[in-house]
Amino acid sequence: MKTTIGNVHKHVNETVTIGVWLHNKRSSGKIAFLQLRDGSGFIQGVVAKAAVSEEAFELSKNLTQETSLYVTGEVVEDARSPLGYELQVSDLEVIQEAVDYPITPKEHGTEFLMDHRHLWLRSTKQHAIMKVRNEIIRSTFEFFNKEGFVKIDAPILTGASAEGTTELFHTKYFDEDAYLSQSGQLYMEAAAMALGRVFSFGPTFRAEKSKTRRHLIEFWMIEPEMAFMDHEESLQVQEEYVSYVVQSVLENCKVELGTLERDLTQLEKIKAPFPRITYTEAIQFLKDQGFDDIDWGDDFGAPHETAIAEAHDKPVFITHFPVEIKAFYMKPDPDNPDVALCADLIAPEGYGEIIGGSERIDDYELMAERYKEHELDGPAYEWYLQLRQYGSVPHSGFGLGLERTVAWITGIEHIRETIPFPRLLNRLYP
RNA sequence: UCCAGCGUAGCUCAGAGGUAGAGCAGUUGGCUGUUAACCAAUUGGUCGCAGGUUCGAAUCCUGCCGCUGGAGCCA
Incomplete structure (x- = not known):
């Protein structure tokens, strides 16, 4: 009977x-131990x-x-195995012999592993x-379906940018200029007016020359x-959503979190509500902490975000940023029009901003004014004003960066390992 | 784009003016409970590229290329 490692129990x-593939092997004169993997898990064949x-x-x-083979044997319980089971092999049939597999059980450098990303994915940590x-x-x-949201797909080829700030990937759309999407938000606003509550899940592209552990070109x-x-x-939807995801991972990825040696006590604390501080309070907090390189009106740098996050053991919302440093569509606070009704959610443990969100301008006159200020016109933007x-x-609405969230929940050092085939500065292969 | 560091065997690294080393992987042999198994033997190099200094350069200098970390920007 054919089965998988995940089903041996x-x-x-x-x-x-x-x-299976042969992950590793130890042998002596009369016994061999085969470390086997099949994608669903790992098991030792004796x-x-x-x-x-x-x-x-x-x-x-x-x-x-990494030789591929069919192994046949009896599944036995064994306390010495981390999985709890072993396979007492009675027969094996090689499918294809792998010669000189490059990734050996010893350590490797980043460049080497990234060059072999297509094979690196086979290792236990990846x-x-x-998973x-x-x-x-x-x-x-599951969360958004439960809450009555409709999944809507935004286009990837667009005629203009949503934010107008970051560098876009340029391409041709027959005779017109086109850009790869850096956000589906404007389209989601149109969809929300049709379907009430919607969410998108798709790739976005930023042609920034960013080179840090928190950045990808395609995410x-x-x-x-x-x-x-x-x-x-x-904000309440955001904190409930993030809590739901973290608790789901804790519930359903116990083996994986163990492999990653994740500190579970950090994740168990992640339950709504999350703390909130205003931008103005955050600036004061940073000054009290001894930062003298930031003033009201400046955006936060990575060290500032980290300092704010370290003061909390849950993700923290920073709300009410100055209108000038935020996107044109964010609604000014009626009580203080210098700041916007917006928030960034900063993950704990130095993983940085994982959500940016805001209430959107719904007044036609105000939006038309913003269009003039930002010199937005033409068919690329007309439809958005019509909403x-x-x-x-x-x-x-808000946007959550999947890869930063994966990095935080798994506790890994660098975002490049959170996506199967990362697109980084100077790396388009494999 | 800027700042810093690094490029030596398939991989991870040592060697810092006198002519190439270790561990792992590979290969051969040994071992019935191994967990990055162990023990013994063994193969393996245009020292990133180009120029310069020197009797002599992997080693010192200059330029270029590549990588890594960080900054800015952002999710």
Whole structure:
């Protein structure tokens, strides 16, 4: 009977066949231990000389790393195994012999591993990160579906930028200029006016020459947009959403978090509500901490964000940023028009900003004024202004960066390991 | 784009003016409970590229290329 490593617990004391790759091997004169992986998990196969044919034992002694094969054997419980089960191998059949697999069980440098990303994904740590990433995506869809959101897909080829600030990837759209999307937000606003509560999940592109552990050229964003919802209500959705995702990972990725040696006590604390401080309070806090390189009106740098995050053991919202340093569509606070009804969510442990969100301008006249200030016109923007013309309503939304969230939840050092094939400065392959 | 550091065997690194080293991987042999297994033997090099200084350069100098970390910008 053919099965997978993930399902061996259903076949205890039965003989099964599993298609596997040889992850590693230890052998002595009369016994060989095969570390086997099949994508669903890892299991040790024990080949005892007495229990198999002469040929099968010789074969197992000479297996090379990453050789693909079918192993047949009896599933037995064994306390010495981390999985709790082992496979007592009775036969094996090589599918393809792998010669000189480059990634050996010893340590490697970053450049070497990145050049071999297509093979590096096979290692236990990378495997665990991809499983956690998948759980974050799965629980995201579950959360928003549960809350009555409709998944809407934004276009990737666009005629103009949403923010107008960051560098865009330029391309041709037949005879016109086009850009790769850096946010689906404007389209989500249109969709929210049609469907009420929507969210998008898709790739975004930033042609910034950023070279830090928090930046990717191509990354994935989750962008919910909600009609009839003000800024404060949006913050509640955000903290409930993030808490839901973290608790789902804790529940469903125990083995993976163990592989990653993640400090679970840090994650167990992540439950709504999250603390909030205003931008103005944050500036004062930083000055009290001894920062003299920032004043009201400046945006935060990485050290500032980290200092604010370290003062809390949950993600923290920084709200009410100055209007000047935020996007043109953010709604000014009626009580203080110098600041916007917006918030960034800063992850704990120095992982930086994972969410940016705001209530959007819903007044036609004000938006038209902003268009003039920012010199936005033409067919690329006209339609967005029209949304304020036909039944405009208060609405809010936010964008969560998937990879930064994966980095934080898995506790890994660098964002490049959170996406299967990262696009970085100077790296387009593999 | 700016600042700093690093490029030596397939991989991770040592060697800092006198002519190339270790561990791992590979190969061969040994071992019935290994967990980055262990023990013994063994293969393996245009010292990133180009120029310069010197009797002599992996080593010192200059330029270029590549990588790594950080800054800015952002999610």
